[in-house]
Amino acid sequence: MDETVNNPSMKKSFGKSLLYALPMFLITFVFITGGKPDFSDPAGTLAILATFLGMNILYFLMHYTGKTDKFRAIIFIVFALSLSFTLIRNMLEIRHSMSFSQADIVECKIPFCHLVIPMMILPAAFTKSIIFPGTILGGFANISSMAVLWLVATLVLGRGFCSWGCFYGGWDDGFSRLRKKPVIKKISDYWRWMPFAVLLMVAITAALSLTPTYCSWICPFKAVTEFEQVTGMESAAKAGVFISLFLGLVVILPVLTRKRTQCSFLCPLGAMNSLSNKITPFTVKIDKKACNECFKCVDVCPLFALTPEDVKNGKVSIFCSKCGKCVDACSRKAIHYGIKGIPAGSMKKFSRNIFLFVSFLFIAVFSSGAIITVIKSIFNLFI
Amino acid sequence: MxxxxxxxxxxxxxxxxxxxxxxxxxxxxxxxxxxxxxxxKINPNLTGGEAAEQIVMKSCTLVVRKPVFDGLIGERKQGFVQIDWRGNLPEIISDTIDYDLDKKPDFVIRIGRSESSTVLKPLNPKVRKVGISTPTSYGWSARIKIEK
Amino acid sequence: MLDTFILGLSSGSTCLLTCGMVFFPYLMAGSAGTRKIISDLSFFLMTRLIVYFLLATLAWYFGKTIFTSAIFRNYISGILYILFAVMLIWYSVGRNRKPDCPAKIVTTVNNKKLVPVFLGVVNSLGFCPALLLILTKSATQGTITQSYLAFLGFFAGSSLYFLPLPLAGRFRKKKVFETVGTLATGLAGIIFIIKGFTNLIGGIING
Known part of the structure; x- marks a missing residue:
């Protein structure tokens, strides 16, 4: 037996885990409070403390238990729910409706979201302009900030963005965990290329029509954020598409398959992030010497990133979002977080420690605002 | 290595x-x-284009924007012109617009603010129909579809 | 002729929107070399030219009354779009199916170079405002030659956008591009189904 099987655990002692969690504790405190904690508002203070402690406990547990996915999923799902709640509350307060009006479009006041990015590139190159009615700088969810956040995240995490940064992914991740066993077990991995086809189509249509076609016609998450006011046949049809796709790909299919079907079969940004998986230093590696080809990792992968052939070849595909589900599922620890250049089976703990620090820091800070808002609203109900 | x-x-x-x-x-x-x-910068198809002319009236300002025909490569045959009314607007807005600044009126637009009705009377064959007519935070905006 | 050429040139991007979306994925999903792509593109453009000539003849013969009829515009184009879209989806989904699958028929169609022909027909019959303009112009022409010249100008202007498409074939050899292209063809089919139903529903509502 090799070293991997002799020493399969990523667990750490209580003291060592605390030591590893300490830098995250300090950095998230500074980033979340902005370095200047304000304790004048009791509900706000409690919300910040709850968010801060909750996140750091999750990070500590990742080190202490050696498991990643279930703790990541908690923050990821809470992030998705919180963001939808924050957006809807914001819209109800400002517009008294979940829909945006024509005036919001004319005045370019629509909050920007990272899913628009694939449609921006061609028009930006040809027309030297952005085809989204939002604000370039300033205001809520402006284009510049969101572009920078996505650019850095995709450079650093690759498709890891889809499991550690996307504020929509938590929806189908959450629904995919509701059943213990899948009802639909066999889905051809041929379909995992669908997001690239969607990317191709939306990039062409958006460039030619100079409108973000995915947002206007397809995005299932419009159902839980904001959509165009229904004023006629066309806007009613759009609302119908948003709701149907949300129910089908984000709710029903994930429940039946235990897979993240929206992320796997539709999201064009997921396709772009898959390409940046080639650049990022972090990856998931398969140690062929330790692998007994049980293919449990193939079964649990929520994004169809692993096929039996991939496992036999000892390489994960570009679809991997580094969620950690396969890593946690492997009883022989043959599959693990790694850094490109380092051979599979070597420096496993070092690679995992760096990856967890980077990815967790990103999601912790990125999600904190929305989570604090939700917790604060809950506290306000009782205090 | x-x-x-x-x-x-x-x-x-x-x-x-x-x-x-x-x-x-x-x-x-x-x-x-x-x-x-x-x-x-946001595409003119979304911003409505740059202001071409500002006419200060009694209680409000009328802004006629430059016509927008921007396409991916070059210009499209069909576009729009955006008109903004800023300030304290009367209940009924009625204006004659010369969007191409050739000193000849191109269309007459009449907006009933309370019932959100917009009536367009083209005086130039290039003027087609009303695209958007909506109250805004600064007053009212209308986009009229035109041909090149 | 010059004015219709300019009209074709200006509306060519819209033309590419309706047919480039179909043709580009189709080329990527193909299985032959650049020569095959060039030949497919030639078939496609040739079909468009033939359909335009036929339209020019009909426009000149029947006059503008028939072409402004909502029934022709909505029902027939709606049905054509739906039929064609179903064919495209069949083509897309059927690739990985067993040989006894009905998609075999479409594969046969593909081998006989009829898919580019179908694409050419549907693209030419997409009654965009620009084409309606040409139809109106042709219908009011004094001679059939003038009607042909009007359509020829429109064809030349709008076809310019399709000429770089053979370059897409350079990526075609990779399995990935083939899969993505095939799936994109299916998506284009869905778009055409929606377009077809919109035309039909619009036709029913507007009588």
Missing amino acids: KKIKIAAGIFWAILCLLLILVLFPGLNNFSSGISRFPFM
């Missing part, structure tokens, strides 16, 4: 770690940096 690969991988990973560390404190600076790129 193996050692060089390992060192390069670790170096790139640590660089990424530093990048994430500076991302959030430096977000405002990075954002304003990226906003200065030449393509970081």
